[in-house]
Amino acid sequence: MKLIILICSDDERTGENAISRALNAIEMIREDLGNAPICVVAQSDTREKVRESLGWYRDSSVLVFHGLDISASTLLVDTKDEKVLKAKFEDWKEEFFFLDNYQTIAFHFTVVNGNEPENSEEIFR
Structure with missing residues (x-):
């Protein structure tokens, strides 16, 4: 196993x-x-409209990446500054050896009602 991404929210049916x-x-x-x-991406979602539209029960998701030719790396940046975010992301990307046969998949998780740069999603493209 190279990396497991676990995404969880509250289970309002059980109260967990x-x-x-x-x-x-x-x-x-x-x-x-x-x-x-x-x-792990675990956060209670307190937005009422989202709760109503999704219903009472929300399931978790687990993504598993494995194989001999797979590498995994994570980056956590907590900033509202676009320049800091971009610099950290560029430094992180430099750690990889980008060859023609490599594919990079970036997951961008944000905090509900959190502050982040306006164009943070563009930085990760």
């Missing part, structure tokens, strides 16, 4: 919060898959 769900899921993943890096 996002962090608790994530910790329980991590425990199950570790039992089955061993010691792989896990990137």
